[in-house]
Amino acid sequence: MFVSLRLVTQVTDITTTFGTDPAFQAEPTARTEERILDASEVVFARRGLAGTRVREIAAAAGVNGASLYNYFPSKEALYEAVLERGIRPLSELLAEFAAAPDEHASARRIVRAVMQHLAERPHVSKLIYLEVISQGDYLPTLAHKWFKPIIEQIVGELEARPTPEHVDEDLFVHVATLFLHLSFGHFALAPLLHAATGEDPTSPVGIERQTRLLETLIDQLFPRLASDPQAG
Amino acid sequence: MFVSLRLVTQVTDITTTFGTDPAFQAEPTARTEERILDASEVVFARRGLAGTRVREIAAAAGVNGASLYNYFPSKEALYEAVLERGIRPLSELLAEFAAAPDEHASARRIVRAVMQHLAERPHVSKLIYLEVISQGDYLPTLAHKWFKPIIEQIVGELEARPTPEHVDEDLFVHVATLFLHLSFGHFALAPLLHAATGEDPTSPVGIERQTRLLETLIDQLFPRLASDPQAG
Amino acid sequence: MFVSLRLVTQVTDITTTFGTDPAFQAEPTARTEERILDASEVVFARRGLAGTRVREIAAAAGVNGASLYNYFPSKEALYEAVLERGIRPLSELLAEFAAAPDEHASARRIVRAVMQHLAERPHVSKLIYLEVISQGDYLPTLAHKWFKPIIEQIVGELEARPTPEHVDEDLFVHVATLFLHLSFGHFALAPLLHAATGEDPTSPVGIERQTRLLETLIDQLFPRLASDPQAG
Amino acid sequence: MFVSLRLVTQVTDITTTFGTDPAFQAEPTARTEERILDASEVVFARRGLAGTRVREIAAAAGVNGASLYNYFPSKEALYEAVLERGIRPLSELLAEFAAAPDEHASARRIVRAVMQHLAERPHVSKLIYLEVISQGDYLPTLAHKWFKPIIEQIVGELEARPTPEHVDEDLFVHVATLFLHLSFGHFALAPLLHAATGEDPTSPVGIERQTRLLETLIDQLFPRLASDPQAG
DNA sequence: GATGAATGAGCCTTCATTCAT
DNA sequence: AATGAATGAAGGCTCATTCAT
Numbered sequence: 022m023f024v025s026l027r028l029v030t031q032v033t034d035i036t037t038t039f040g041t042d043p044a045f046q047a048e049p050t051a052r053t054e055e056r057i058l059d060a061s062e063v064v065f066a067r068r069g070l071a072g073t074r075v076r077e078i079a080a081a082a083g084v085n086g087a088s089l090y091n092y093f094p095s096k097e098a099l100y101e102a103v104l105e106r107g108i109r110p111l112s113e114l115l116a117e118f119a120a121a122p123d124e125h126a127s128a129r130r131i132v133r134a135v136m137q138h139l140a141e142r143p144h145v146s147k148l149i150y151l152e153v154i155s156q157g158d159y160l161p162t163l164a165h166k167w168f169k170p171i172i173e174q175i176v177g178e179l180e181a182r183p184t185p186e187h188v189d190e191d192l193f194v195h196v197a198t199l200f201l202h203l204s205f206g207h208f209a210l211a212p213l214l215h216a217a218t219g220e221d222p223t224s225p226v227g228i229e230r231q232t233r234l235l236e237t238l239i240d241q242l243f244p245r246l247a248s249d250p251q252a253g
Numbered sequence: 254m255f256v257s258l259r260l261v262t263q264v265t266d267i268t269t270t271f272g273t274d275p276a277f278q279a280e281p282t283a284r285t286e287e288r289i290l291d292a293s294e295v296v297f298a299r300r301g302l303a304g305t306r307v308r309e310i311a312a313a314a315g316v317n318g319a320s321l322y323n324y325f326p327s328k329e330a331l332y333e334a335v336l337e338r339g340i341r342p343l344s345e346l347l348a349e350f351a352a353a354p355d356e357h358a359s360a361r362r363i364v365r366a367v368m369q370h371l372a373e374r375p376h377v378s379k380l381i382y383l384e385v386i387s388q389g390d391y392l393p394t395l396a397h398k399w400f401k402p403i404i405e406q407i408v409g410e411l412e413a414r415p416t417p418e419h420v421d422e423d424l425f426v427h428v429a430t431l432f433l434h435l436s437f438g439h440f441a442l443a444p445l446l447h448a449a450t451g452e453d454p455t456s457p458v459g460i461e462r463q464t465r466l467l468e469t470l471i472d473q474l475f476p477r478l479a480s481d482p483q484a485g
Numbered sequence: 486m487f488v489s490l491r492l493v494t495q496v497t498d499i500t501t502t503f504g505t506d507p508a509f510q511a512e513p514t515a516r517t518e519e520r521i522l523d524a525s526e527v528v529f530a531r532r533g534l535a536g537t538r539v540r541e542i543a544a545a546a547g548v549n550g551a552s553l554y555n556y557f558p559s560k561e562a563l564y565e566a567v568l569e570r571g572i573r574p575l576s577e578l579l580a581e582f583a584a585a586p587d588e589h590a591s592a593r594r595i596v597r598a599v600m601q602h603l604a605e606r607p608h609v610s611k612l613i614y615l616e617v618i619s620q621g622d623y624l625p626t627l628a629h630k631w632f633k634p635i636i637e638q639i640v641g642e643l644e645a646r647p648t649p650e651h652v653d654e655d656l657f658v659h660v661a662t663l664f665l666h667l668s669f670g671h672f673a674l675a676p677l678l679h680a681a682t683g684e685d686p687t688s689p690v691g692i693e694r695q696t697r698l699l700e701t702l703i704d705q706l707f708p709r710l711a712s713d714p715q716a717g
Numbered sequence: 718m719f720v721s722l723r724l725v726t727q728v729t730d731i732t733t734t735f736g737t738d739p740a741f742q743a744e745p746t747a748r749t750e751e752r753i754l755d756a757s758e759v760v761f762a763r764r765g766l767a768g769t770r771v772r773e774i775a776a777a778a779g780v781n782g783a784s785l786y787n788y789f790p791s792k793e794a795l796y797e798a799v800l801e802r803g804i805r806p807l808s809e810l811l812a813e814f815a816a817a818p819d820e821h822a823s824a825r826r827i828v829r830a831v832m833q834h835l836a837e838r839p840h841v842s843k844l845i846y847l848e849v850i851s852q853g854d855y856l857p858t859l860a861h862k863w864f865k866p867i868i869e870q871i872v873g874e875l876e877a878r879p880t881p882e883h884v885d886e887d888l889f890v891h892v893a894t895l896f897l898h899l900s901f902g903h904f905a906l907a908p909l910l911h912a913a914t915g916e917d918p919t920s921p922v923g924i925e926r927q928t929r930l931l932e933t934l935i936d937q938l939f940p941r942l943a944s945d946p947q948a949g
Numbered sequence: 950g951a952t953g954a955a956t957g958a959g960c961c962t963t964c965a966t967t968c969a970t
Numbered sequence: 971a972a973t974g975a976a977t978g979a980a981g982g983c984t985c986a987t988t989c990a991t
Contacts, residue, residue, distance in 0.1 A: 053971080053972095066386070067386070067387055067388060068303060068387060069301045069303060069304055069383075069387065070304070071300060071301065071303055071304025072301055072302070072303025072304050072387070074963085074964065074965085075964080075965060075966085076964080076965090084972075084973090085972060085973045085974080086965085086966090086973085087966080087967080087968085087972075087973055087974080087975095088971075088972055088973070089966095090965090090966070090967080091971065091972075095965080095966085096965065096966095147386045150382055150386055150441065150442070151301075151383070151386060153441070153442055153444050153445040154298070154299070154379045154382060154383060154441055154444070155299055155300060155301065155304070156299060156444045160444060160445065160448055161448055163445060163448075164445055164448035164449040165448070165449065168445055168446075168449045169449045169450075172449060172450065194446075194450055195462070195463075195466060198439075198442070198446060199435075201442065202434035202435060202438045202439075202442070203431075203434060206434045206438045206442075207430075207434075209382065209385070209386055210382070210385055210430070210433065210434070210438075212385050212386070212388045212392060213385040213392065213395060213396055213400055214400075214426075214430060216392055216393055216395075216396035216397070217396040217397065217400045217401045217404060218401075218404065218426055230427070231427075234427060285954080285955090306980090306981065306982085307981075307982060307983080308981080308982090316955075316956090317955060317956045317957075318956085318957095318982090318983090319955075319956055319957080319958095319983080319984075319985085320954075320955055320956070321983095322982095322983065322984080323953090323954065323955075327982085327983085328982070328983090517975080517976090530850070531850070531851055531852060532767060532851060533765045533767065533768055533847075533851065534768070535764060535765065535767055535768025536765055536766070536767025536768055536851070538959090538960065538961085539960080539961065539962085540960080540961090548976075548977090549976060549977045549978080550961090550962090550977085550978095551962080551963080551964085551976075551977055551978080551979095552975075552976055552977070553962095554961095554962065554963080555974085555975065555976075559961080559962085560961070560962095611850045614846055614850055614905065614906070615765075615847070615850060617905070617906055617908050617909040618762070618763070618843045618846055618847060618905055618908070619763055619764060619765065619768070620763060620908050624908060624909065624912060625912060627909060627912075628909055628912035628913040629912070629913065632909055632910075632913045633913045633914075636913060636914065658910075658914055659926070659927075659930060662906070662910060663899075665906065666898035666899060666902045666903075666906070667895075667898060670898045670902045670906075671894075671898075673846065673849070673850055674846070674849055674894070674897065674898070674902075676849050676850070676852050676856060677849040677856065677859060677860055677864055678864075678890075678894060680856055680857060680859075680860035680861070681860040681861065681864045681865045681868060682865075682868065682890055694891070695891075698891060749950080749951095770984085770985065770986085771985080771986060771987085772985080772986090780951080780952090781951060781952045781953080782952085782986085782987090783951075783952055783953080783954095783987080783988080783989085784950075784951055784952070785987095786986095786987070786988080787950060787951075791986080791987085792986065792987090
């Protein structure tokens with residue numbers, strides 16, 4: 022089994038919404054609850070659940086600290102709401118993928134859609150990594166309702182086609198994991214790459230390039246069943 | 254430019270030292286300072302700097318909370334000492350790589366050594382991810398003294414050989430990043446994979462398999478200069 | 486140069502506000518910030534900055550310990566606010582003295598006003614003594630913005646009139662110091678005198694008597710320029 | 718009743734032993750217990766009982782913090798020992814005064830001896846003021862075993878001679894207090910005067926001048942019974 | 950006698966949360 | 971719905987004291 026990588030860097034219109042500005046300020050015209058969620062996403066992604074102070078969220082949302090409690094009963098509940106809001110669209114995208122007839126075309130579309138979503142909410146990846154690393158209460162949900170279906174979906178796809186060589190079944194899990202590393206990991210490690218290279222991986226250019234890399238991988242992994250022009 | 258993946262799963266003797274047991278207890282016979290560092294590594298990796306309570310570290314180290322301050326002046330200083338201790342061996346490995354005459358052989362050796370080190374200290378990866386995501390004070394150090402040399406080393410290696418096709422130079426950075434995702438990311442996301450698949454990526458089997466994946470990647474990326482049988 | 490003392494003990498209506506009750510309780514109807522300042526004055530005057538526990542202040546003020554920090558950023562800041570509040574009126578009294586045309590009459594008035602103020606805030610003297618003895622951060626301010634003008638004022642007054650005998654100029658500083666000892670020192674040493682004699686120097690009687698002593702001193706020191714009946 | 722002041726400033730050889738150097742270091746050749754007491758006196762006088770850290774004493778004494786407990790069972794016990802050592806010579810001086818046949822000559826001698834002792838241990842005054850102001854446990858001892866006899870002695874002297882005018886009996890207490898203010902208060906307030914005037918009241922010159930002031934006062938208060946040349 | 954290491958208690962301060970307005 | 975004020979519950983850190991060596 023082989024994977025070939027070929028990258029081009031033509032830039033499309035994917036843009037980031039939130040930066041990692043430490044002095045993030047939510048859109049004042051938005052409804053209060055949404056302002057709170059937006060602000061929370063940024064702060065939680067940077068400080069983690071334990072390290073986040075509700076007053077910092079309140080300041081970023083432009084409301085009084087006590088007002089948060091008109092919308093969410095506790096910091097933990099707010100945290101879960103943020104996670105929920107960030108992850109639900111991803112689950113829906115994957116459900117769509119599972120139901121698609123043409124795996125190859127849909128895989129490319131889904132991956133691009135996922136990257137698009139992560140570009141719009143670049144903190145979701147960080148939230149997920151933090152939750153995973155801290156083995157928080159949300160991790161089982163993350164694992165079973167979200168990541169497990171992805172694995173099973175990908176593994177199912179790979180099993181459905183003739184394995185070109187004598188390949189360990191567990192490789193399929195590796196492939197699914199690889200996608201995770203290259204999509205979510207791209208955003209999670211963005212600050213390191215940014216500081217080391219001077220280029221922001223969450224910029225339109227950086228995101229497009231990573232998306233192309235993922236598409237190339239798909240072309241390598243799902244080549245035969247679809248008569249696809251991109252396939253190498 | 255192509256990368257082909259071929260995996261086998263023969264397991265070797267790489268073993269993990271620390272689990273992610275929430276009730277970690279440092280080796281009582283070790284010297285106090287080392288017990289504190291060991292315990293801190295586990296707790297910081299799980300809770301992050303802000304979320305860690307010194308009392309929890311003390312309990313895990315089997316010492317009184319006040320004793321920590323006989324060895325480290327503050328929680329932050331302890332945190333930095335943990336990071337330093339975890340990262341220094343990696344820097345030294347990479348320096349060795351930079352000085353090696355045979356890139357291909359040394360690359361395989363270094364990658365295996367890195368994975369070996371991460372297997373022995375599986376929390377180092379998590380610490381790094383947390384530091385990156387939270388954009389902590391140590392991030393610039395991480396970026397410039399550690400990750401930047403890796404990138405430059407890999408980029409230098411790749412530039413030194415004939416580029417088979419019209420390839421964007423920035424790809425090289427992507428390759429370096431890929432190694433990061435597949436080595437450190439492997440350990441950082443381990444809890445998620447463990448929960449989703451039931452298999453522990455930090456087990457000897459899981460680590461060996463990931464190491465093989467990385468070696469295969471190296472065989473693909475550094476094939477020509479060394480008359481190497483693995484090269485595809 | 487001579488000073489003659491003659492005392493009478495007719496008591497006037499000078500009354501003390503705060504005792505040295507160890508279980509001091511601030512006026513519950515006052516605004517919180519003022520309650521905190523009142524309580525702090527009592528406790529700081531007794532325990533000093535280092536010896537004071539914020540919880541004791543909070544208890545004396547009738548508020549929660551955390552509430553202090555809604556008004557003052559730290560124990561030190563609260564301490565300075567207490568000193569400032571206690572000393573500012575004294576500075577203003579002295580500025581008034583400096584601008585007065587009739588030194589003798591105004592000196593008597595100022596001294597009585599100072600004693601009146603110290604009677605109302607008998608802990609201010611103690612605070613000053615503690616600050617001086619511990620050579621705290623506020624001591625330079627105390628010396629240059631407050632005590633130095635007093636000395637210069639008194640010295641200026643004394644220099645302006647014919648020195649009756651060959652007197653060392655430094656005597657004037659001694660005279661200023663003498664007033665300090667007899668006014669502030671009276672309150673600072675009150676607990677000792679109270680315990681030794683059974684009479685409270687901060688009682689109306691005690692204060693009036695000390696005020697008369699100071700007035701007598703003034704009559705001796707500023708006799709000639711004013712045709713004053715009290716002058717001996 | 719009159720008191721006349723006349724000062725001269727001829728300097729004698731009274732010298733101070735300890736400064737108020739914040740980095741006081743006890744004489745290394747002295748016996749350990751004495752080194753501890755010397756160091757404690759300096760630190761307690763500046764920080765008070767509550768504000769003093771035993772480690773600071775130990776550092777100033779040049780011993781390990783634990784060694785203090787080979788000599789004194791607790792910080793409080795050490796504090797009392799320091800007070801005791803500082804005050805006992807004063808009590809003995811006063812007992813000598815009480816037994817003297819010639820009050821006037823002995824008063825002058827005692828006052829000079831007291832000032833001499835305070836000059837050698839300028840922190841004793843501060844310790845006493847701190848103890849009085851904080852109303853510490855030692856205050857009753859101070860009041861009854863030490864200050865009360867002084868008062869009674871002075872009052873007794875004054876009562877024994879014909880009162881020149883109609884004088885309140887309580888004046889006698891005032892006179893005793895006056896001596897306290899002008900001797901102990903001189904050292905207690907020294908840092909303020911030093912900072913305000915630039916001259917150190919605890920220097921030989923400053924002490925001599927204050928001693929002359931006290932002698933002049935004695936000459937005024939005990940004039941007739943002794944045919945003394947200094948009497949005005 | 951001297952000391953490095955260890956610790957229980959407690960202190961200043963922060964923080965999530967509540968409540969009256 | 972919004973907020974200023976208030977607070978119980980920690981959290982980081984210090985400190986007096988103990989003890990084995």
